[in-house]
Amino acid sequence: MPATDPDIAALSFEAALKELEQIVDRLEKGTVELEESIAIYARGAALKAHCSELLKSAEQRIEKITFAADGRPSGTEPLDVE
Template identity: 60%
Template sequence: MTDERAEDISGLSFEAALEELERIVRQLEAGEAPLDESITLYERGDRLRTHCEARLKAAQARIEKIQLDADGKPAGTEPLDPA
């Protein structure tokens, strides 16, 4: 396939990966790609989906939650416990 298809997904930002995944979905939904290309697109799309999920989980782990004091007022933050 093209160099674009061989591009390393791990270096893509979430936004770039999502944009490419959406493009692939549109191509597959249009049904205009030959079977072999459709399979290749689907496989790349699946890798992009996995990459996006991993990036979202990593971002969620960095989110801070607000600690409240005894009066219910914000008193600071602490790292989100993803468990």
């Protein structure tokens, strides 16, 4: 589920994660009315998707340094995160 809500799409990873943690905390405490629970759950799902997209984008930009047989840096290659 992509983050289509403009205010979610504009959030940094850290801000989105912080808000998601607050939503999870509220839902775990069970002090939220049913209708509000449904609404914040949906927002939490969008925040999670946004965080996942940002992480995937960051992983695609990371490269690892490769070394020649003599131990000197010889270039870079994509980071295998799996």
